[in-house]
Amino acid sequence: MSSDVLFEINLDYFRKNFLKYTRKAFQILPKLDKPRILDIGCGSGVQTIELAKLSNGEIIGIDINQSLLDRLNKKIEEAGFSNRIKALNCSLFDIKFPDESFDIVWAEGSIFIIGFTKGLIEWKRLLKPKGFLVIHDDIIRVKSGFKEIRSCGYKLLNHFSLPDDAWWEEYYGPLEIRIKQLYKKYNSDPDALKVLNKQQKEIDMVKADPKIFVSAFYIIQKIE
Numbered sequence: 001m002s003s004d005v006l007f008e009i010n011l012d013y014f015r016k017n018f019l020k021y022t023r024k025a026f027q028i029l030p031k032l033d034k035p036r037i038l039d040i041g042c043g044s045g046v047q048t049i050e051l052a053k054l055s056n057g058e059i060i061g062i063d064i065n066q067s068l069l070d071r072l073n074k075k076i077e078e079a080g081f082s083n084r085i086k087a088l089n090c091s092l093f094d095i096k097f098p099d100e101s102f103d104i105v106w107a108e109g110s111i112f113i114i115g116f117t118k119g120l121i122e123w124k125r126l127l128k129p130k131g132f133l134v135i136h137d138d139i140i141r142v143k144s145g146f147k148e149i150r151s152c153g154y155k156l157l158n159h160f161s162l163p164d165d166a167w168w169e170e171y172y173g174p175l176e177i178r179i180k181q182l183y184k185k186y187n188s189d190p191d192a193l194k195v196l197n198k199q200q201k202e203i204d205m206v207k208a209d210p211k212i213f214v215s216a217f218y219i220i221q222k223i224e
């Protein structure tokens with residue numbers, strides 16, 4: 001069953017290796033009491049749950065993939081965060097929160113969907129004055145839009161790159177070991193093999209050039 005194999009791959013297990021970078025980025029922000037945080041493209045919410053642990057705030061995670069949101073909802077319940085985290089099925093192209101609703105907009109792996117400059121422009125209205133935008137994305141994409149940070153009315157407070165080989169060493173490499181085990185288990189299940197092949201294709205791409213994905217965090221403050 002492909003849903004069983006997806007469950008067994010458990011991408012969250014590998015994604016958690018990057019939580020140390022989420023924590024590092026959060027700790028760069030000044031201390032905020034009960035911040036309202038919008039987590040854009042939250043997925044299954046590995047970092048959403050972490051943001052709730054790091055802050056005493058309220059977090060809204062938005063995504064369009066309902067099965068990922070269902071997983072997040074389960075985690076919210078298990079962690080006892082139902083009063084502090086909401087998971088909403090909402091497209092980042094159609095965010096309807098009023099202006100100045102959030103102290104922090106958090107976007108790991110999602111600004112590329114709307115485009116760096118457009119994300120800066122559209123998400124600024126959601127931030128309270130002097131609010132923070134935290135972006136984790138491909139370093140090349142962000143660097144190419146770097147000058148826009150200032151012209152869009154923000155200042156760059158800080159930024160840091162993940163180690164060049166982080167995506168291989170901390171995500172795709174360990175994931176490949178899990179995928180190999182599952183190939184043995186599901187070798188006569190065509191649906192499961194489809195899922196495994198898709199994952200393996202992505203792994204092969206990174207394996208061929210482990211520095212293909214170098215990502216970075218940008219901690220940006222709204223100034224105008």
Ligand SMILES: C[S@@+](CC[C@H](N)C(=O)[O-])C[C@H]1O[C@@H](n2cnc3c(N)ncnc32)[C@H](O)[C@@H]1O
Pocket residue numbers: 015040041042043044045046047062063064065068090091092093107108109110113
């Ligand atoms: C690379 S994943 C990042 C997930 C999560 N932020 C993380 O760091 O693990 C990108 C996420 O964006 C979501 N996404 C794609 N298009 C979207 C849209 N139009 N609106 C909201 N979320 C979207 C995907 O479903 C996916 O969960």
